[in-house]
Amino acid sequence: xxxxxxxxxxxxxxxxxxxxxxxxxxxxxxxxxxxxxxxxxxxxxxxxxxxxxxxxxxxxxxxxxxxxxxxxxx
Numbered sequence: 001x002x003x004x005x006x007x008x009x010x011x012x013x014x015x016x017x018x019x020x021x022x023x024x025x026x027x028x029x030x031x032x033x034x035x036x037x038x039x040x041x042x043x044x045x046x047x048x049x050x051x052x053x054x055x056x057x058x059x060x061x062x063x064x065x066x067x068x069x070x071x072x073x074x
Contacts, residue, residue, distance in 0.1 A: 010034060 005011040010031035016022035050058055
């Protein structure tokens with residue numbers, strides 16, 4: 001999979017100077033654009049889904065997600 005992403009110019013691969021067994025993968029400019037586009041599409045989908053909810057349900061959802069995010073960061 002990484003080989004294909006490298007070939008497409010989406011990521012670059014580099015090795016740790018101290019431990020050549022470690023391989024790092026980093027998004028290139030093209031990969032960052034693709035990633036940004038995916039995030040934007042995901043946000044549109046979330047907005048479309050939540051727009052159909054009542055305002056009080058939206059508030060409850062945001063509250064629950066905020067709590068879950070806080071737990072994940074703890």
